[in-house]
Amino acid sequence: MSRLAVIGTGVIGNGWIARALAQGWDVVAFDPDPQAPARTQSFIDNAWASLTQLGLAPDASPERLTFADTIEKAVDGADLIQENVPERLPLKQEILAAIDAAAAPDVIIGSSTSGFKPTDLQQQCQKAPGRVIVAHPFNPVYLLPLVELVGGESTQTAQIATAQKLYQALAMRPLVVRREIEGHIADRLMEALWREALHLVNDGVATTEEIDAAVVYGCGLRWPLMGTFLTFHLAGGEPGMRHMLEQFGPALKLPWTKLEAPELTDELIDKVVAGCEHQAAGRSVATLDRRRDDFLVELLEVVQKYWPEAEGLEGRI
Template sequence: MSQQLSVIGTGVIGNGWIARALARGWDVVAFDPAPEAPARTRAFIDNAWASLEKLGLAEGASPERLTFVDRLEEAVAGADLIQENVPERLELKREILAAIDAAAAPSTIVGSSTSGFKPSDLQRDCIWVPGRVIVAHPFNPVYLLPLVELVGGEATEPHQIERAQALYQALAMRPLVVRREIEGHIADRLMEALWREALHLVNDGVATTEEIDAAVVYGCGLRWSLMGTFLTFHLAGGEQGMRHMLEQFGPALKLPWTKLEAPELTDTLIDRVVEGCEHQAAGRPVAELDRRRDDFLVELLDLVQKYWPEAEGLEGRI
């Protein structure tokens, strides 16, 4: 029996969920009040499908299994899983999630793609089954990157998180259950720290956007794609591992290297960042850059799976 994903909001993230679910052989029902939403989504899927084919489609996978409807209530009817992807405004999310909670079957898990809000804040206006409204934060492109951070709120019970884990695993995701709710969850907090430092380096005239990206692509990023942060530093300690690394390099953490606060987004800084990115893009449209990124990620995912089979353990609580 096929499963149904209901997607509320079809921007970049919502469309990513749609493409992933279709590739896994699910039926997808989508709702977005924007008149151009269906055409935009189908163009998105057309651009992503070749990469999904390379990654491997599930039996019955087809873009034709997508249906757009005109009402939110119609979209969530019969859903096995609901994914909310409306703009990152707390009051709007609360309003939409409360409407979903009132319309959906009581047992249906509702995941919010929010990158920053805590689930307890999202649950606040849900009066029927607030605990099933959780954070299910993916990473762009959702149809290729497997990580999804699952965070329960004050009203969430363990069985609801366990059910969510199973559903996202069925979408070929790697659920990472966050131990306690915190703004920004895990991965975004790490990425924001790097992003702040990168903006300071541009703002202070130390490096261009292209030079900073090169530092990541040809340096730390290569190691991170296999080992992450802690295991990389564990190796830096030689045979004694992390303990020696902390003894040797730990004092440097006190040096005033980092800028803990983000720089002001002045017009000058914005211009430097935009001009730098446009120079890197070299006139290529975003769709072309998307395909280039996707081709790379498909091959990289194969390598990660080959060299880090223990990543299967991510489905558990950390």
């Protein structure tokens, strides 16, 4: 039996909790908010139907969750620790230092940070800073399997290897990032699309609904199977990527991309908010979550059918 300690129970922390429970792990959580246990229980109740459809481990049970009243109690006896506090570097450094001081020195401490580098996260850790790594998941954590693992200056290869095995035991697909960089890999890609989408709304080129439709019915349909590079490899015909780059490469010099994000003015905020509210059409976030989860369960089954062993990348993704 394995035990996960979860520090911070917002959307991401609760996602880790639901995933670990579904895999038959014991989970001990800590959050200073007195409403955290009730919020987590509601989250698990909503996620459990999708997790059941995907398939639960024999010992899976929401009853395996307990809350501790201190960080020290939460991490005691943990096989893996996941930190999920708000994305503020001084706060993360403070909490990670407290976790590092309390946990056994060989226990991996993963941070769910979407942007900070692990070397910066390790700065205040004194006992075993190398075991503090980035372990960045994607929302909803209980369904999406990718976790980006990034080691810092103090991290040893063996610690990353241990982390890979632990996250694989949680039915994740670890992607080891070769060197640390702000935003890691997937978030940098998503931010590029998000930046251009904001420009298109800001410049009056398209509404939020039209931009989402362009992704859903266009590039988004190809990405779940092939991603970016293999998709463009096919665009070159039989010669593949080399022909594609020879044919379309010069166009990359054209000013198609704004490169910098637009100023987040009140006008742009109003446009984006109004567009999203129009798309939501009065449906609550909980209703949209349920719709998203139902879709992802079916999509994951299709992805697994066509990419069961991650095309030779097993152990890395």
